[in-house]
Amino acid sequence: MSSQVGSHVGSHKATAPYYFVPGPSRWPLFAGMSLLVTMIGASAWVNDVSWGMPVNFVGLAAIITVLYFWFGDAIKESEAGQYSQRIDYSYRWSMAWFIFSEVMFFAAFFGALFYARTISMPWLGDLDHKFIWPDFAAHWGNTGPAGTVETFKTMGPFPIPTINTALLLTSGLTLTISHHALRAGHRAQTAIWLFATVLLGAIFMGFQAYEYMHAYSELNLKLTSGIYGSTFFMLTGFHGFHVTMGAIMLSVVLYRVLKGHFTPDNHFAFEGAAWYWHFVDVVWLGLYVVVYWL
Numbered sequence: 001m002s003s004q005v006g007s008h009v010g011s012h013k014a015t016a017p018y019y020f021v022p023g024p025s026r027w028p029l030f031a032g033m034s035l036l037v038t039m040i041g042a043s044a045w046v047n048d049v050s051w052g053m054p055v056n057f058v059g060l061a062a063i064i065t066v067l068y069f070w071f072g073d074a075i076k077e078s079e080a081g082q083y084s085q086r087i088d089y090s091y092r093w094s095m096a097w098f099i100f101s102e103v104m105f106f107a108a109f110f111g112a113l114f115y116a117r118t119i120s121m122p123w124l125g126d127l128d129h130k131f132i133w134p135d136f137a138a139h140w141g142n143t144g145p146a147g148t149v150e151t152f153k154t155m156g157p158f159p160i161p162t163i164n165t166a167l168l169l170t171s172g173l174t175l176t177i178s179h180h181a182l183r184a185g186h187r188a189q190t191a192i193w194l195f196a197t198v199l200l201g202a203i204f205m206g207f208q209a210y211e212y213m214h215a216y217s218e219l220n221l222k223l224t225s226g227i228y229g230s231t232f233f234m235l236t237g238f239h240g241f242h243v244t245m246g247a248i249m250l251s252v253v254l255y256r257v258l259k260g261h262f263t264p265d266n267h268f269a270f271e272g273a274a275w276y277w278h279f280v281d282v283v284w285l286g287l288y289v290v291v292y293w294l
Contacts, residue, residue, distance in 0.1 A: 031067075038063060041056030091268055099279050109235050113231045113291075124145050143225075155219065155292060161211070165284065165285070168204055178190050178194040181193060182262060182264065235291055242283070253269050
């Protein structure tokens with residue numbers, strides 16, 4: 001689905017009178033196999049299986065390779081003028097539903113956090129359970145009722161999460177400026193502001209990597225640190241993955257801007273990637289409040 005973002009509508013007007021149907025493609029099969037290998041490796045990695053990490057990286061490399069060639073095929077179709085207005089509508093609806101599926105994805109994670117924090121935690125600390133775990137304190141960030149989790153410190157909003165919030169909000173602004181420049185026909189300004197957006201996303205990921213190293217080495221906060229650790233790394237980690245994917249999309253769009261693929265009226269690849277990036281911004285705002293402040 002991500003390939004739909006970076007692969008649509010070039011400098012040609014959508015004049016094809018028909019609904020373009022591509023020929024049989026091997027990329028969906030390769031993409032599914034690559035994702036399967038990636039998830040097998042990731043599952044083994046988090047369970048300390050020795051071959052998990054290399055298998056995970058092999059799967060990720062395969063996904064990147066598949067996307068590169070899949071993007072390329074769709075871009076060639078677009079630049080050949082094979083896409084009509086109907087295809088444009090299809091891409092827009094596809095991207096909208098893809099983002100909706102991502103909303104549901106994060107809603108499930110936020111729902112898990114809400115349940116653990118608002119329902120399970122008070123329930124485990126009520127009077128009935130005092131007979132089982134008399135020393136358990138029902139506050140968020142504890143080591144669990146059974147005492148099997150190592151002591152750790154929770155993550156606060158300062159300074160890195162707040163800096164990252166400023167970075168993502170600024171990137172949304174630079175992306176909007178770039179879009180306005182594209183609509184005005186100023187390709188150089190479009191490229192400059194789009195590059196600034198990608199750079200801000202890269203800095204965000206650098207800070208998040210540092211935050212993770214700080215959590216592991218100084219706070220003893222790990223994925224195995226009870227429900228707090230698992231929900232913290234699950235939410236921030238998957239969001240970081242989405243930031244990375246969004247930056248890759250925007251990088252592809254930047255390359256196409258430099259190649260002159262877009263016109264002021266015909267640039268859905270840019271718009272689709274921008275939709276995705278703004279979605280990532282909004283998710284981070286909710287994550288910043290719920291995970292770091294509450």
